[in-house]
Amino acid sequence: MKLSRRTFLKLSGVTAATASLTTVGFKGVAEAAYLPVRINYAKEVNTICTFCGVGCGIICHVRDGKIINTEGDPDHPINEGTLCSKGSSIFNVSYIYDVKGEAKPNPNRLTKPLYRAPGEANWEEKSWEWMLKTIAERVKKTRDESFEQSAQVAGQNVTVNRTNAISWLGSAFCTNEENYLFQKMTRALGIINLDHCARL
Numbered sequence: 363m364k365l366s367r368r369t370f371l372k373l374s375g376v377t378a379a380t381a382s383l384t385t386v387g388f389k390g391v392a393e394a395a396y397l398p399v400r401i402n403y404a405k406e407v408n409t410i411c412t413f414c415g416v417g418c419g420i421i422c423h424v425r426d427g428k429i430i431n432t433e434g435d436p437d438h439p440i441n442e443g444t445l446c447s448k449g450s451s452i453f454n455v456s457y458i459y460d461v462k463g464e465a466k467p468n469p470n471r472l473t474k475p476l477y478r479a480p481g482e483a484n485w486e487e488k489s490w491e492w493m494l495k496t497i498a499e500r501v502k503k504t505r506d507e508s509f510e511q512s513a514q515v516a517g518q519n520v521t522v523n524r525t526n527a528i529s530w531l532g533s534a535f536c537t538n539e540e541n542y543l544f545q546k547m548t549r550a551l552g553i554i555n556l557d558h559c560a561r562l
């Protein structure tokens with residue numbers, strides 16, 4: 363019989379449950395039926411792993427506005443429930459476990475934009491408004507100052523409409539679709555030096 367991953371997991375679950383019931387006896391069965399399940403009453407929110415371009419599907423279990431669990435999405439066509447070590451640890455981007463095994467907000471998670479001015483050694487917190495406005499202003503200024511409409515190529519003057527003064531690096535923390543939009547935007551600006559850390 364050919365088993366799909368999902369059927370295999372279901373059968374494994376039934377087998378494990380049967381073994382547990384046999385071990386604990388009837389009283390244990392009654393008690394086990396009332397054991398709280400970690401993801402009880404949690405809402406399932408589907409998302410895409412942000413670590414690399416494979417784009418595996420992940421289910422986030424959310425309760426009271428907080429993620430309480432993440433796991434591979436068995437219905438996702440790319441990973442069919444599996445996750446590599448990076449995807450399996452994505453819960454720890456937001457939360458870490460303390461010595462009692464309770465999830466606490468990860469103090470290392472960045473929640474605000476950081477800016478390091480030219481020549482400075484230290485980073486300072488900035489608002490999103492300041493950051494986006496500053497990036498937009500600098501991109502426009504640099505593009506205006508460096509834009510070439512034409513250039514000499516093989517002895518001929520040809521239209522190039524480009525800037526060589528800006529480079530752009532896509533992020534694996536964005537989805538494939540977001541990175542697609544980034545490269546469309548950069549090409550529209552005439553930026554020809556663009557890449558992505560996962561070489562999308």
Ligand code: SF4
Binds near residue numbers: 413418445447
């Ligand atoms: S990092 Fe791992 S889990 Fe995440 S998309 Fe890539 S292969 Fe999938």
